[in-house]
Every structure is written in structure tokens, then in C-alpha cells.
Amino acid sequence: MRHAKRATGKMKVVWNVVSALSVGIGIWATHFVAVLAFQPGFHFGFDMGLTTLSLAISVLLCGGGIAMAVHGTNRFDRILGGATIGVGISVMHYTGMAALLLEGEIAWQSGAVTVSILAGIVLASAAVVVGFDGNARRSLAGAGLLTAAICAMHFTAMAAADFSACTALAGASEMNSGLLSLVIALTSLMVLAAAFGSLLLDEVDRRHTMREAVRQAADAQRLAEVNDRLSLALTHMGQGLALFDSEGTLLLHNTRLLELLDLPKSTNAVGERLDALLCRSLEARGMDAVAAKAKAEEIAASYALMSEQVGGDIVQQLSDGRAYRVRSNKAGRGAWIATVEDISASRRDAAAIAHMAHHDSLTGLPNRARYNQVLDGALEAALASGDKLAVVALDLDRFKDINDSFGHAAGDQVLRALADQINGGLKDGEMVARLGGDEFAAVKPFTTMAALRDFLDRLDQAVNGRVRYGESMLMVGGSIGVAIYPDDGRDRSKLLNNADLALYRAKAELDQRICYYEQEMDEAARERRAVAKDLWTAIETEGFHLAYQVQKSVTTGRTTGYEVLLRWNRPGHGPMSPADFIPIAEECGAIGAIGAWVLSAACREAAAWPEPHKIAVNVSGLQLAQFELVDMVKHVLDQTGLAPHRLELEVTETAIIADRKRALAVLSNIKALGVSIAIDDFGTGYSSLDTLRSFPFDKIKLDRSFMPEVEHDEQAKAIIRAILALGKSLSVPVLAEGVETSAQLDVLRAEGCTEAQGFLLGRPGVIDWDGMRRSA
Known part of the structure; x- marks a missing residue:
């Protein structure tokens, strides 16, 4: 069928007939082979006329259906052709059944007969639709569906036949079953052999014709492709291309060459000499004829000399700023090829890249690398001339607040505006660079x-003022530190370091925005580095020890717990206050290890006490910003065996404010372990009521700064009274720190304070459970 569809003329009819014979005889052979295998219990014969008629019906009806599908134009035609084949299967079957010679009549079940006819029609239609168009897999699927149509129709119809009322017909001539089988098999094989033979011959001829046509088409296509590619390559080359003979006459060129020479694309330059072509180009750019001719001859001579040698390239600078690179190569027999490339953009890009490598992309100021280069050159010049050189460090104030409040776009706008103001005020020899961020x-x-x-x-004037951002005016300011060569250092590293030290002092001072380096700054920095080094040594050698300050009930005087205090005898220097070394520990990163040691040592000692008093341990803001603190507390409690309710962690509101969300999450997880949380130094700093509302603290510690004035200052007493009332309303006990006199304790007792600690109640020391206390 598929060959019939592809063929034309007589071959279309031939293939239609071949396919009709193939499927018709196939159906007929299937039916009679199956009937020969049928054993109703008696012998029957075949009417030769009806048997032959059934074969003709099968071939003709199936051929008609195939013709409908082959000559049709749409899917409906193929469905109709398949249905006709299905009808042919049914008509052939029931005609073949009528060819049986027997006594009596076959009884038919009408429902099964209907089903058999419909099965043949539906499956045959599906077979033609599926297998008619497509690949080999679809052809096999169509063949399978056609086989199913034949078998379904035949066996359903046979099941519908009732031979109970039939017997062998006496005197009827009986065709030999074996002979009929042989006739069927030979007929089928002959038709199929003819079909496959025709298919093979057709395929051989078709492939031969196709190969010859493909070869000729391929030769023509290759030739056309070569021409097209050559033309395409010449047309779309980024460079101008020119082929000159030994006399300097142009033999071949592309359109790009004319563009680079500023000549019209319609210019016919083939046959022109190089000097004449260059003269026309120079005149097109506005040069007068005499000057253009002289210049053209000069350039042509240089190109000719280069081409006579091994070739090479030169860069031709044009008066309008463009730059061309001209490369020349020998082509044999004295001819030479020249390529012309516009390198103006690449030169601009190289300049831009070089600028980007040495300048800040946001502000356009020189970057750190460029600054270091300039500073090194300035130091060499100062050394040679004997002049002085100032190295200045500048840092913006409140820049983080601008980013946090208005976004990074506002911060970028501030940096750009300040850079413009700074650049506008610079004089010869001065340079300002952006090293990063607001530095x-x-x-x-x-x-x-x-x-x-x-x-x-x-x-100072450039960086202190206002910058407009949208509808807002942003206040900005800066601090400046200055180091001078050679007084404050003779190399870049030393000068920059000393300028930074001066900058730190300027940021710390309230009344100065510009500070010069002083020797004391370096000494202080060295001292801080030395303290940091000793702190790390103390961590490794466990050079710290703990002291405990008692906490007592104001009303009963009973001991309620102890605050753990860290003590350090710095080797060679003696005792050093935590107020002095804790900030350094936070700067150098030692605070985490120190805090872990304090927590572990305090819990281990408290677990061994005979009295189950509570201990209070301070936590720094850096520790509070780490979720690892929760795991550390749990590990220490598990390791030391201290009951969680005996541990109280003290945190300041300043530590919470640094990262409020994270800090409160860490505290919540610690509190879930059963550990108490106290807010320390309350009444100073932020003292935000929202902090008390956001977290259920177990204790409020009143800062010691109120105690010295509480006896005679009504304002201090009123503040204490308000804080105590706040704690009472929140059902949170309040502990007052720094109680040193009985009068102070009486005031606290009268105002309803819960607990107190201070020198009056006990100095920090090592606990002697026999009743003795040694001073720390």
C-alpha cells in the first residue's frame, strides 16, 4: 500500500493490484486453513464455485478498500478504505461458510455475527490508519492490527455458528482437504513471492536512480557551497581584504575594505594601483589632492617594502582618532595579500580595562592598587627632594546607618557625591583613593x-555636610587621620598603619574630626597587641581564675546565689581588670574561648559545692550572636552534672540590640534547657521596655551606678522605685548591684527590692565553706 501511494502512473495500479492480491489471498487462505482445522464431528465438502467466488470477493473488496486509501487525500478516506477491507473479510468469510456441503442448516447467533463484522471493520480501519503513513514500526503495528482484524472476525464468526442440526451430506462431492490445503499454501506463496520480488526489483532500480541523482546533486551543491562560502566569507569578514599583483595592482577585494577606506560600496576598485586607491581614500576624508597624493605614495612605498620582505604588520593612525592594523603576507609569484583591521575599539577597550584595573567602579576614584603605586612613587620623590609627604586615612561616620535606614542605593549615592566633591577640590600632586566600603x-x-x-x-568640607537622595537630605561626616613622612614613618606600611591609628583616635574624639599621629598611639596599639598575645597564652595555660560575689535576699539576708567574676594575673604586670582586658579579648577573638572556660570552670566548681546555690555567669555580646552558645551550655551542663536551674546567664541589653532577632532566639533555646536568664546593667544604655516585653527574663539586675546617689538624690531614688515597680508588675525579681552602705540597703528594703549584692554583703573571693572567705 505504501509503495502504491508513492508510485505514479501505471506503477500505482500495479502496486494496488499486488497489495490487493496479497491481502485478499491472505484473508482467504487464513479462512480455509482454519476451516480445514475445524472438526464438527462429521465430514463436509466444499462447493468449488462458492469457494472460488469467496476468493474473488476477498481480492476485489480488499483491492477496492486499498484503492480508497491510496487515492484518498485525508484520514477519513483511509478509515473508509480500511472499513471496506473489513467488509471484504466478513463477506469472504460468510461466502466461504456457504461453500460448505452438509445436511441441514447452520444456526447463527445474530449478536456474535454482528460483533464479528464490526470487529473486522474497526480493526481493519485502525490497521490502515496506523500503518499507512510512518516508519517501519508503524508498519508492523498496522500489520498486527490487520492480522487481529482477520482472526477476530473469523473466530468470532465461527463461535457464532451452531452445527448441531447439521450432518454429512450424502452423495455430495467432497474436495480433498489435503489438496485444498496444498492449493491454498501454493497460491499464497506464489502471490507473496511475486509481491516481494516486485518490491526487491523496484527497490534496486529506485536506489540506483536515487544514488545517481544524489551524486549529481551533491556535486552541484558542493560547487555552489564553495562559491557561496567564498562570497559569504569575503562579504562578512571583519577585516578588509585585498589581493595585489607584483605591480601593486588590486586583483580582488571585499566590501569591508571599501568601508575602511571611506569609499562608497559601489566603487569598482579592481585594477587600481595601491597608491591611487589610497589617494582616493585620503581625499574622501577631506585631505587636499596634492597632500593626499604625497601621503598615499609614502604609505604605498612602505607597504610594498614590507610585502617584498617576509611580510609583517604596521599600525596606521588616522587623523580622526581611528587606528588600523595592516598585515601583509606573500602570496607567490610576486603577489601579496593585505588585511586591514580597525583596532580603534580594542584600543579603547584596553584603555578602559586599564582604567578599571586602577580605579573604583562606583566612584571613579583610584583604587587601592593605584593608591599604593602613587604612594610608592611619592615616597621616592620625597626622599629625593627632601620634602614632606602626608598620608591621610579617611573614614565616613554613620555610613552604616544610611545603608540600614535608606538602603545600599542611598549609600552608593552618598559615595558618588562625596567622590565628586573631593575630586572637585583637588590640586596638582594631590590624590584621594577609595580603598573599599567607606574607607x-x-x-x-x-x-x-x-x-x-x-x-x-x-x-573635611567635602565629606561633612548633606547629600540629597530623592526627597531626603542625608547627613554625612567623616573622620581623618594623618601620618607624615619622614617623622611618622619611612615606608608605606608604617605610614598607613600610623594614619589608621590617628583615624581611630579621631573617631573616638567628640570634638575633633582631624587627628595627627602621635607616638603614644603606637605605644597603646603595641600594648593592646601584647595583651592579646598574653590572653591567648593564658587560655592555653589556664592562667585565669574565678571569684564569687554573694547575692542575698534584701528582706531575710539569706544567700540566694553567687555571681561568677573572672580574674587574671597578667604575668609580669599583676592583676588586670576585666574592664580592661575583655574589650581586647573581643577584638582579637579570644572572648569565645575565655567565655567557654569560665562557664565550664564555674559549673564544675558549683556542682561540687555542699550547698545548691545558684551561680550567675556573664555572657558577652559576641557569644550571644552565635547559635553554638546553646550547644556549649548544654554540653557543659551534661559534662559537669550541674542542674540547669542552678545556672543563670547574665546578658546586657547592648548585647541584645546588636542583633536582636538572633540574640532572642539563642536566649529562648537556652531558657528551654531550664537555665535562667537575667538582664544585666538595667537602667543604663537603652533600657528599652520593648526588650522586657519581647523576652521573659527571670531577673532584672539594677545597675550599680544608681547606688552612690540613692541616699540623698530623690531623682535616683525615683528611678529605682520605677524599675522596682516595673519588675513587680512583670513578676520579675530585681537585684540591685553595688550596695556598699546600710543606708542604701535600707532604701532598697523600703522600696521592695528582692535581692542585692555589693561590698556591704560580701566582697568577691574564693568560697570557704567552713565560713572563711579569702579576698580575691
């Missing part, structure tokens, strides 16, 4: 302090 640095060679002060005043 800037400057270099100023000078001979008089007046010149340096003028430069610093201009910087």
Missing part, C-alpha cells in the same frame, strides 16, 4: 604645614 586614603606632598592644613580642610 578612603589620600596622599599630599607639601613643604609647609599651611599647605597641608589647607588640603585637610578641603577634605
Whole structure:
């Protein structure tokens, strides 16, 4: 069927007939082979006329259905053709059944007969639709559906036949079953052999014709492709291409060459000499004829000389700023090929990349790498001339607040505006660079302090003021630190470090925005580094020890717990206050290890006490910002065996405010372990009521700064009264720190304070459970 569809003319009819014979005889052979295998219990014969008629019906009806499908134009035609084949299967079957010679009549079940006819029609239609178009897999699927149509129709129809009333017909001529089988088999094989033979011959001829046609088409296509590719390559080359003979006459060129020479695309330049072509190009750019001719001859001579040698390339700079790279190569027999490339953009890109490598992308100021180069050069010049050189460190104040409040876009706008203001006030020899974030640095060679002060005043004015962002006016400011060569250092590293030290002091001072480096700053920095080194040594050697300050009930005087205090005898220096070394520990990163040691040592000692008193341990803001604190507390409690309700962690509101959400999450997880949480130093700093509302603290510790004035200052007494009332309303006990006199304790007792600690109740020391206390 598929061959019939592809064929034309007579071959279409031939293939239609071949397919009709194939399927018709196939159906007929299937039916009679199956009937020969049927054993109703008696012998029957075949009417030769009806048997032959059934074969003709099968071939003709199936051929008609195939013709409908082959000559049809849409799917409906194929469905109708398949249905006709299905009808042919049914008509052939019931005609073949009528060819049986027997006594009596076959009884038919009408329902099964209907089902058999419909099964043949539906499955045959599906077979034609599926197998008619498509690949080999769909052809096999169509063949399977056609087989199913034949078998379904036949066996359903046979099941519908009732032979109970039939017997052998006496005197009827009986065709030999074996002979009929042989006739069927030979007929089928002959038709199928003819079909496959025709298919093979057709395929051989078709493939031969196709190969010859494909070969000729491929040759023609290759030739066309070569021409097209050559033309395409010449047309779309990024460079101009020119082929000259040994006399310098142009033999071949592309359109790009004319564009680069500023000549019209319609210009026919083939046959022109190089000097004449260049002269036309120069005249097109506005040069007068005489000058253009002289210049063209000069350029042509240089190109000819280069082509006579091994070739090479030169860069031709044009008057309008463009730059061309011309490459020349020998092509044999004296001919040479030249390519012309516009490198103006690449040169601009290279300049831009070089600028980006040495300048800040946001502000356009020089970056750290460029600053270091300039500073090194300025130091060499100062060494040679004997002049002085100022190295300036500049840092913006409150820049983080701008980013947090208005977003990073506002911060970027501030940096750009300040960079413009700074650049606008610079003079020869001065440079300001952005090193990163809101950090800037400057270099100023000078001979008089007046010149340096003028430069610093201009910087100060540029970075202190207002910057508009949308509808808002943003207040900005900056701090400046200055180190001077050679007084404050002779190399870049030393000068930058000393300028930073001066900057730190400027940021710490309330009344100064510009600070000069002083020797004491370096000494203080060295001392801090030495303390940091000793702290790490103390961590490794367990050079710390703990002291305990008692906490008592104000009303009963009963001991309620002890606050754990860290003590350190610095080797070679003696006792050092935690107020002095804790900030350094936080700067150098030692606070985490120190806090872990304090918590572990305090819990281990408290677990061994004969009295189950509570201990209070301070937690730094850096520890509170880490979720690992929760695991550490749990591990220490498990390791030491201290009951969680005996441990109280003290945190300041300042530590919470640094990262409120994270801090409260950490505290919630610790509180879930059964550990108490106290807010320390309440009444100073933020003292936000929202903090008390956001977290269920177990204790409020009243800061010691109120105690010295509580006896005679009504305002201090009123503040204490308010805090105590707040604690009472929240059902949170209040502990007063720094109680040193009986009068102070009486005031607390009268105002309803819960607990107190201070020198009056006991100095910090090592607990002697025999009743003795040694001073720490």
C-alpha cells in the first residue's frame, strides 16, 4: 500500500493490484486453513464455485478498500478504505461458510455475527490508519492490527455458528482437504513471492536512480557551497581584504575594505594601483589632492617594502582618532595579500580595562592598587627632594546607618557625591583613593604645614555636610587621620598603619574630626597587641581564675546565689581588670574561648559545692550572636552534672540590640534547657521596655551606678522605685548591684527590692565553706 501511494502512473495500479492480491489471498487462505482445522464431528465438502467466488470477493473488496486509501487525500478516506477491507473479510468469510456441503442448516447467533463484522471493520480501519503513513514500526503495528482484524472476525464468526442440526451430506462431492490445503499454501506463496520480488526489483532500480541523482546533486551543491562560502566569507569578514599583483595592482577585494577606506560600496576598485586607491581614500576624508597624493605614495612605498620582505604588520593612525592594523603576507609569484583591521575599539577597550584595573567602579576614584603605586612613587620623590609627604586615612561616620535606614542605593549615592566633591577640590600632586566600603586614603606632598592644613580642610568640607537622595537630605561626616613622612614613618606600611591609628583616635574624639599621629598611639596599639598575645597564652595555660560575689535576699539576708567574676594575673604586670582586658579579648577573638572556660570552670566548681546555690555567669555580646552558645551550655551542663536551674546567664541589653532577632532566639533555646536568664546593667544604655516585653527574663539586675546617689538624690531614688515597680508588675525579681552602705540597703528594703549584692554583703573571693572567705 505504501509503495502504491508513492508510485505514479501505471506503477500505482500495479502496486494496488499486488497489495490487493496479497491481502485478499491472505484473508482467504487464513479462512480455509482454519476451516480445514475445524472438526464438527462429521465430514463436509466444499462447493468449488462458492469457494472460488469467496476468493474473488476477498481480492476485489480488499483491492477496492486499498484503492480508497491510496487515492484518498485525508484520514477519513483511509478509515473508509480500511472499513471496506473489513467488509471484504466478513463477506469472504460468510461466502466461504456457504461453500460448505452438509445436511441441514447452520444456526447463527445474530449478536456474535454482528460483533464479528464490526470487529473486522474497526480493526481493519485502525490497521490502515496506523500503518499507512510512518516508519517501519508503524508498519508492523498496522500489520498486527490487520492480522487481529482477520482472526477476530473469523473466530468470532465461527463461535457464532451452531452445527448441531447439521450432518454429512450424502452423495455430495467432497474436495480433498489435503489438496485444498496444498492449493491454498501454493497460491499464497506464489502471490507473496511475486509481491516481494516486485518490491526487491523496484527497490534496486529506485536506489540506483536515487544514488545517481544524489551524486549529481551533491556535486552541484558542493560547487555552489564553495562559491557561496567564498562570497559569504569575503562579504562578512571583519577585516578588509585585498589581493595585489607584483605591480601593486588590486586583483580582488571585499566590501569591508571599501568601508575602511571611506569609499562608497559601489566603487569598482579592481585594477587600481595601491597608491591611487589610497589617494582616493585620503581625499574622501577631506585631505587636499596634492597632500593626499604625497601621503598615499609614502604609505604605498612602505607597504610594498614590507610585502617584498617576509611580510609583517604596521599600525596606521588616522587623523580622526581611528587606528588600523595592516598585515601583509606573500602570496607567490610576486603577489601579496593585505588585511586591514580597525583596532580603534580594542584600543579603547584596553584603555578602559586599564582604567578599571586602577580605579573604583562606583566612584571613579583610584583604587587601592593605584593608591599604593602613587604612594610608592611619592615616597621616592620625597626622599629625593627632601620634602614632606602626608598620608591621610579617611573614614565616613554613620555610613552604616544610611545603608540600614535608606538602603545600599542611598549609600552608593552618598559615595558618588562625596567622590565628586573631593575630586572637585583637588590640586596638582594631590590624590584621594577609595580603598573599599567607606574607607578612603589620600596622599599630599607639601613643604609647609599651611599647605597641608589647607588640603585637610578641603577634605573635611567635602565629606561633612548633606547629600540629597530623592526627597531626603542625608547627613554625612567623616573622620581623618594623618601620618607624615619622614617623622611618622619611612615606608608605606608604617605610614598607613600610623594614619589608621590617628583615624581611630579621631573617631573616638567628640570634638575633633582631624587627628595627627602621635607616638603614644603606637605605644597603646603595641600594648593592646601584647595583651592579646598574653590572653591567648593564658587560655592555653589556664592562667585565669574565678571569684564569687554573694547575692542575698534584701528582706531575710539569706544567700540566694553567687555571681561568677573572672580574674587574671597578667604575668609580669599583676592583676588586670576585666574592664580592661575583655574589650581586647573581643577584638582579637579570644572572648569565645575565655567565655567557654569560665562557664565550664564555674559549673564544675558549683556542682561540687555542699550547698545548691545558684551561680550567675556573664555572657558577652559576641557569644550571644552565635547559635553554638546553646550547644556549649548544654554540653557543659551534661559534662559537669550541674542542674540547669542552678545556672543563670547574665546578658546586657547592648548585647541584645546588636542583633536582636538572633540574640532572642539563642536566649529562648537556652531558657528551654531550664537555665535562667537575667538582664544585666538595667537602667543604663537603652533600657528599652520593648526588650522586657519581647523576652521573659527571670531577673532584672539594677545597675550599680544608681547606688552612690540613692541616699540623698530623690531623682535616683525615683528611678529605682520605677524599675522596682516595673519588675513587680512583670513578676520579675530585681537585684540591685553595688550596695556598699546600710543606708542604701535600707532604701532598697523600703522600696521592695528582692535581692542585692555589693561590698556591704560580701566582697568577691574564693568560697570557704567552713565560713572563711579569702579576698580575691
